[in-house]
Amino acid sequence: MSKQELKTCVETILPSLNAVVEGQSVHPKALDFDGWKFCFPYCLDRQKRPSKKKELVGRIYGVPFTYKFSCSRCGQSMSIHKFLEERFPLVYEAYRRDKAKDSREKSVAKQDFQPRFPRD
Numbered sequence: 001m002s003k004q005e006l007k008t009c010v011e012t013i014l015p016s017l018n019a020v021v022e023g024q025s026v027h028p029k030a031l032d033f034d035g036w037k038f039c040f041p042y043c044l045d046r047q048k049r050p051s052k053k054k055e056l057v058g059r060i061y062g063v064p065f066t067y068k069f070s071c072s073r074c075g076q077s078m079s080i081h082k083f084l085e086e087r088f089p090l091v092y093e094a095y096r097r098d099k100a101k102d103s104r105e106k107s108v109a110k111q112d113f114q115p116r117f118p119r120d
Contacts, residue, residue: 003065003066003067006066006095009091009095012091017041017058019038019039021053022050026039026056031059033062036059038060039053039056042074042076057072067079067080069082081095
């Protein structure tokens with residue numbers, strides 16, 4: 001699966017990364033480069049002050065061939081695959097099915113190989 005297909009998965013979950021703090025919705029924000037900032041779901045509940053809860057400290061950003069997920073407040077970091085698996089299992093299962101389908105198509109293409117033996 002290409003990075004573009006993974007980006008589509010991330011864009012699918014972006015509306016779910018909205019946070020509601022004291023009745024106000026805090027939306028993810030696109031970064032200047034390939035990525036997004038949002039309220040980090042893992043350490044959001046540990047913050048006492050509403051201003052701290054509203055901080056966009058979680059980041060999903062592009063690295064070669066994939067995306068990375070991290071928090072600048074608590075320092076937690078993981079691959080986007082692990083993040084999707086933990087927080088959005090249905091999106092992750094769809095991603096895995098597409099990935100398995102791609103690998104099956106590639107293996108079928110390899111099975112169509114016809115060897116050419118030299119004639120004596």
